[in-house]
Amino acid sequence: MTDAELLRAAHEYENALRDNDLAALDTWFADGLATVRAEGGTALVGHGEISDYRARRGGAPVRHLRRVHVREPAPGHAVTVSETERVDGGSGLQTQVWERRGEGWRIIAAHVSGAPAAPVPTVAPGPDRATWRERGPDGGALVRGSGHGELAGVRVAVKDLVDLTGHRVGAGVPAHLERAVPATRTAPALRALLDAGADVTGIAQTDEFAFSLMGTNAHYGTPANVAAPGRTTGGSTSGPAAAVAVGAADLGIGTDTAGSLRVPGSFCGLYAWRPTHGAVDVEGVLPLAPSFDTVGLLAAEPAVLLRAGRILLGVPGTVERPRALLRSATLSGLAEPATAVAVDAALTALAVQTGLPLLDVVDLPGGEFGTEEVQAWTAAFRTVQAAEAWAAHGRFVEENPGAVSPAVEARFRTGAGTDPVDVDLARETLRRSASRLAALLAHGWLTLPSTAGPAPLLDASPAQWEAARASTLPLTSLASGAGVPVLGLPWGRVGELPVGLSVLAPAGADAGLLDLLTRVAPEGRRHRATEERPGQSAT
Structure with missing residues (x-):
């Protein structure tokens, strides 16, 4: 378990760095000639x-933590390796050696490096059958919004x-289209976004009837x-996820029944x-399982998600x-073990940025x-x-043999003869799980991996696909079954793969x-330049 005092010290240090509070920064670096800070081939030796x-x-430069790795090699000593995201699109790496002294934790050594923004992938304006079912001409708007607003x-x-x-819903199934x-x-949910000024750039593909996670x-x-x-x-x-990730759209609106946005x-x-x-109103959205269906959002830029989410909520309480x-x-x-480690580093970054205590469930009432x-x-969720x-769709499946793939049809048919009892x-x-979760959430907000691992390979076998789906469902179905809200933060990395x-x-x-996004993410839009630019490191 990470030392709570160390996390508090790291939080205060981050605040001092953000505010350029020189007196506080002087305090967090240990006094004396033994303290060292290195960057760009040069070492500064001594506190002075x-x-x-x-x-x-x-x-x-303003930057935000995305992952913080903490290792404690010996009592009273800790090493933190912090990965950061800068508002200019660049990234940084900061390694600090902390020592517990009479006055508390202090930094005795630090090393800083940075990297410029990565090039933006080229976006082809033409149609992409796998991503888009219908798209505006030359990649432009399919439907214009009000043109003004948030x-x-x-x-x-x-x-x-x-x-x-004026457009049809295909649900990822040609026979349905x-x-x-x-x-x-x-x-109504989409109408609210259009009234707030957004444009629809296209209708994007979905898995068949949304009955999949892969x-x-x-x-x-x-x-x-x-x-x-x-x-x-x-x-x-x-x-929508593919379109937003490649920069062909800024926001994706979709459904989440069992994790269809989080995954x-x-x-x-x-x-x-x-x-x-x-x-959020689900009227005008094709259902899958109404007890769990929700309409939510995906975005690359946290500020866009924040503005759009507030609009869908209406007047917040x-x-x-x-x-x-x-x-x-x-x-x-x-x-998977590597994913659990990566997500824990993201969680530590969240705790350091917010200053919130990080508690283990085992130490709370209920255990x-x-x-x-x-x-x-x-x-129970699956049932x-x-x-x-x-x-919702059994009649269509019965009347249209072969309209959906065998794997999805088998999934539907598991519900065909379910005993109402x-x-x-x-x-x-x-209901019992929801009650248990509600009692736990009274002590704090629960964090967990969004998925059991990174994205599977495209050439994975059907058995591997099903294993990935089955191992992720226990993580996603807790919130779905309890009806509670979830915010997915894309900060974990297994190698170069996001989790x-x-x-x-x-x-x-x-x-x-x-x-929470206002406390942990850059204000405004991240700069996604195609040219490399030198940057100043932050520590």
Whole structure:
């Protein structure tokens, strides 16, 4: 367990660096000639040299922590390796050696390096069958919004489940598209974005009837994932995720029933928001399992997600703030070991930036989650989801043999003969899990990996695909079954592959959850330059 005093010290240091508080920075670096700071081939030796350098340079560039790795090689000593994101699009790396002294933790050595912004992937203006079902001419707007408001100029990719006046919903299934009629009214959630100034750049693909988490579609293909080339986007909001990741759209609007926003957010390195169940209007959106269906968002830029989320919520209530961040060894252990380590580094960065205590669930009333408990809520979720999915689309599956792929059809048919008694028992299990989670969230907001691992390879076997889906569902179904909001932060890295950190808040605390972005993300849009530029490091 990371030393709480060390995290508080790191938080205060970050505040001092942000504010260019020279007196505080002098305090955090240990006094004496033994203290050293190195950067760009030059070492500053002694507290005096470091202090003089800070006074001359006039403040560090604004940047935010994305991952903090903490190692404690000996009692009273710690090494922190912090990966940062700068507002100019560049990145930084900061290694510090801390020593616990009589006055508390102090930095005795630091090394800093930085890198310029990475080039932006080239976006082809033409149609992309795997990503888009319908797109504006030459990559322009398919439907114009009001042109003014909070989202003026924001380009939206719309999941192919959401009604848009004059356009059909295909749900990722050609046979369904053939039978569909153009919508006579735009779904209220999408209408709110258009009224706030956003434009629809296109209708983006979805997994078949949104009944998947992996992002594949047997009819249209798998969208390209620029964040993890050669790997899937995740789903079922696959098309919007691919479009936002490559920069062809700024915002994706889609659904999340069992993780359909959180999974592509994790695989594509995007911010994701699943709202409290019922907080955002789902009228005009093709259902899958109404007890769990929500309409939410994906974005590369946290400020865009924040503005759009506030618009979908309407007039926010009290902005609730958490008492602490909670970590569960059981839930972290559901992820692959490398993913669990990567997500823990993202969680440490979140704790350092916010200054919130980081508590382990095992130390709280009710204790750690049990393995049987996790298995119970996952099985119960699957039972109810399958029953409701069959109720929503079973008739179509029966009347259109071969219209959906065998794997998706098999998923639907698991709900065909479900005993209503079993469904009721499953709902009761979910109610118990929701009550247990609500009691836990009174102590702080729960964090866990968004997915069990990075995006699977495109050439993975069907068994590997199913294993990836099955291992992720226990992580995503907890919030889905309880109806609580989730914010996905795309900060974890396994090598170069993104993995997400999910933050679960109490039901109705969406405004506070979104407000978390103002505390941990750059203000305004990140600069995504195509040319390299030298940058000043921050430490």
